[in-house]
Amino acid sequence: MSVYLLGLSTILDRSYRLAMDLELRHLRMVCTIAETGSLTKAAASLGLAQAALATQLGRIERGLGGPLFERDRNGARPTPLGELILARARVLLPAVDDLHAEATRLTDAGQAALSFRIGATNGPIMGGLVHRLTTAYPEATVTTQTNWSEEDLADMVFARKLDYALVGACGDATPTPYGVTWRPVSVDAVWILMAEQHPLAGRAEVALGDLSGARWANAPGDGCFIDCFAEACAKAGFTPRQILESDPIGCLDLVLSGAAVLLCQGISRPPPGTVLVPLAGTPLRWRHLLGWHPESPAAIRAPRC
Structure with a gap:
């Protein structure tokens, strides 16, 4: 796992480091919007009000300096910046989940009380x-x-x-x-x-x-x-x-x-x-x-x- 994560760090180029102020939950939100194709469906999947999700997305986009999705009556499509963030998030999120799982197994094994x-x-x-x-x-x-x-x-x-x-x-x-x-x-x-x-x-x-x-x-x-x-x-x-x-x-x-x-x-x-x-x-x-x-x-x- 440590070797894999070390290799992963070299993938995160200068453009991705713009997103490092984001938290994992924000990256999951962006992935969900892309996967469902609309804020309405993403909000339902995440259990959020659509207005709350739109507010969160606006904060993420302001932090990154540009829109991540083009939105119209047909749904939401990633912009070039959105594609970049999605590509990095789809590598990072599974790696972090694997890390959490391994850490949990190690912690659980050492807990007696x-x-x-x-x-x-x-x-x-x-x-x-x-x-x-x-x-x-x-x-x-x-x-x-x-x-x-x-x-x-x-x-x-x-x-x-x-x-x-x-x-x-x-x-x-x-x-x-x-x-x-x-x-x-x-x-x-x-x-x-x-x-x-x-x-x-x-x-x-x-x-x-x-x-x-x-x-x-x-x-x-x-x-x-x-x-x-x-x-x-x-x-x-x-x-x-x-x-x-x-x-x-x-x-x-x-x-x-x-x-x-x-x-x-x-x-x-x-x-x-x-x-x-x-x-x-x-x-x-x-x-x-x-x-x-x-x-x-x-x-x-x-x-x-």
């Missing part, structure tokens, strides 16, 4: 998952890590660097499969977290349109939640004034200062100085999903999670 490696985006049910695993397997070692990107977590599960990924998706969306099996764990209504002194804090519920003048806080992520939020706002008759992105602590600080309101799951105990108010009509829902590699030991233990 049962362990669970869990990666999660920001969400309120990590504690419940850890509790279930440690109860079902008291001898196991459980480790956790956070990553804002559900796609990064999916890649790590597929590469068997993680046993499980715990992610969220809005509405009926499903994370990009990338060879990962996803199972819904729960569905929560999206509520509003606001400061106690906010003028709407005393209401039993608030309509989304009542917050048309608000600034919004949001934690980072690569899913379609912002697009779904913008669509819900459009149905309520307004465009969001401003979205301030920060980590959870920063978002809470923005809420406490009165500078913004925050979209979140209906956690039972809001932080001191804040209140949780449900949105009338539940215009937004958040689904928690657990993912694992279908051929890993984690797949056998998934029903007990």
Whole structure:
């Protein structure tokens, strides 16, 4: 394998090195678009909204300095730049998959004790998952890590660097499969977290349109939640004034200062100085999903999670 990869590195000429800032999942997206011949079919194959795939493709093309596909009513055809990237990706991706498989076999052979490696985006049910695993397997070692990107977590599960990924998706969306099996764990209504002194804090519920003048806080992520939020706002008759992105602590600080309101799951105990108010009509829902590699030991233990 090492000799093969060394030879592979000589194939990656100067033109391909323009793509080295891309991640493997981006190359898989490009290959899927080429294989299916259209963004619509590729989005369905990847389990993505077509708009989300188009946005990702636009970012890839901007990073490479030119379009990868010519798109019209008949579908999507690779440009010369697209053909170049596809040729390199079709060599690189199988080689990386082989490398992951060999590394996994070596790692599995050296693991004597049962362990669970869990990666999660920001969400309120990590504690419940850890509790279930440690109860079902008291001898196991459980480790956790956070990553804002559900796609990064999916890649790590597929590469068997993680046993499980715990992610969220809005509405009926499903994370990009990338060879990962996803199972819904729960569905929560999206509520509003606001400061106690906010003028709407005393209401039993608030309509989304009542917050048309608000600034919004949001934690980072690569899913379609912002697009779904913008669509819900459009149905309520307004465009969001401003979205301030920060980590959870920063978002809470923005809420406490009165500078913004925050979209979140209906956690039972809001932080001191804040209140949780449900949105009338539940215009937004958040689904928690657990993912694992279908051929890993984690797949056998998934029903007990």
